[in-house]
Amino acid sequence: MIRYFPLALGLMLCSGAQAQNAPRTWIEPRTGMPFVWIPKGCFQMGTDTAVALPPDAMFRHLPAARDLAADEHPRHEVCVEGFWISKYETRNADWRRIMDPKTGIGAADHPVSGVTWSQARAFAERLGAGPGSKISFRLPTEAEWEYACRGGAAEESVPTGREASDRAWYNKNEDGTAAPRPAGKLAANAFGLHDMLGNVWEWVDDGYVADAYARHDLFDPRAGESAADRVIRGGSHRSEPMHMRCANRGRYPADESLPTLGFRLVRSK
Template sequence: MKPIDTTFAALLLVSGLIATSAHAANESKPQTWQDPQTGLQFVRIEKSCYRMGNDANVAPEADGGWVRLNYTQSLSADEAPAHEVCLDAYWLGRHEVTRKQWKQVMGSLPDGNDSLPDNLPVTRVTWEQANAYAERLTSQHKKRFRFRLPTEAEWEFACRGANPAGLDKNVPTNGDELARIAVAAVEAPAIPEPVGSRPASAAGFFDLLGNVWEWTADDYVADAYARHSLYNPRTGASLDKAVIRGGSVRTEFVQTRCTMRGRYPKHDTLKLLGLRLVREE
C-alpha cells in the first residue's frame, strides 16, 4: 500500500479516522450485559448527541481497485452533510453475531456457511434473515428485551468511540494501524477471523471496522443525511437496498472508516456480510 499523502491525511480528520482525546466515559470500563441464552455480549452507550457524517471529498486510492475500474468519483458523496444527531441510550453488540450464536436461535445456518468454525461471523445472511434473527431472539426473551439491527446513526456513533467530543483513540490513521485492530485490505484469498481476534476499541467493541460488512436498519438513500431528524434518525423508505457498514477483510483502507456508507440488496447475500445487534433499553 502506498504512503498516505498530506491531502489524504487532512481528510481523515473529518471522515472518522484521526484519533483525538477520548471522552472520560471511554476511560472507564464499559458497562456490559450478556445474554444467558446465546452468550451475545452488549455494551451500553449512553444517551448523547454527536456530529454524524463527513463533508470531505474522499477520493479512491490511486493504487486501489476503484481506480483500476476507472471509478474516479468521490467515495464520500453520500456522507454529507455532516449534521448533529441525538440518540437515546442503547446497547450494541460487542461482537458480530457468530455462526454458533445464529444456530442457537435459528436452528440451522444460512446456505453457504458450512465447514467453517463456529466462532467466525455468520455471513450470507439477507437483511430479512437478519431481522428475523433479531425478532426470534426477542421472542425467546418473551419480549422483555427487544433486539434489532442498529441504525446508521447508532452504528457510526459506536464506531467513533461513543464519544461526543471526538473520535475513538483506536481508530486507525494508516494501514499499519488498521492491520493491528482490524482484518481489512487483505489480498485474496481472504476469509474473516474469529470475532474478537483483534484488540477492542476504547469503547469496548470488536471488529466494527473490517472482518465482515454489517447490516443496518436503514434503507439506503443517497441524500438521507439532508433529511435526517435530529433525534434517533432512521431512513425507512421501503426500498430494496439497505445500508451496510464497516467494510470487510477485502475492503481498501480508504473505505475502512466510520463514515463509509455501503449498500446492498436486502434479498441478496454476500460471503463477507453479516450483522451485529442492538438491545434496546
C-alpha cells in the same frame, strides 16, 4: 418516546474520556452474546470535506477515490439515546443456537455471513421470543452504528500500515488470508466494541437513501423505510483500506446475501 437532553451533555458523553471508561456489559442468556452499553450523546455524522487520503499515489488513482464521500454529505449533528449493542458481530454459534444448527458457514467463532437483511431481522425477532422474555432486539440504525463505531472520536482518516492492521481485518492484512476471522481478535474500539471495521460488512436497519443526511432528524434519525436497498456498514476482509472508516456507507438489496455480509444487534428494551 424520544427524550430531550442538553447538547452540552451530549457532547460531553461523546468525549474520548467518557468512551475510555470501563464499559457496562450485559449477557444475553440464551446465546451468551455480550452487549455493551453506549451512553446517549450527540456527534457529527458523516464527512464535511473529501476524506483525507494517504500520500500514496495508488489511492489517488483509484476511481473510487473521487467519490469516496459522495453520500456522506452534509456532515450534520445527530443525537442518539443510549442503547445496548452487541460487542461482537453475530457469530455462527449464535446463529445456529437460535435459527438452525445446520446453517451458518464457517467456524463457530467466526461472524455469520451470507444472510439477507430479512434473515438478520428474523434472527433478532427469534432471539427476543424466548419463554417469558421481556427483551427484544433489532438491527442498529445507521446513526447508532456510526456513533458506536466512532467510539467518541470526532475525526477520522484513511488508516494505513500498522494502524489499519491493528484495527480491522481487510484485504491487505499481513497473513494474506482472504476470509473472515474469529470475532474479537483485534483490539476493541474506545466503547469496547470489536470488528466495527472490517471482517464482514454489517446490515443496519435503514434503507439506503443517497441524500439521507440532508433529511435526517436531529434525534435518533432513520431513513428509507420502504427502500429496496438497505445500508451496510464497516467494510469486510475484502475491502480496501480507504473503506475502513466509520463514516463509509454501502448499500445492498435487502433480499440478497453476500459471503462478506453479516450483522450485529441492538437490544431494544
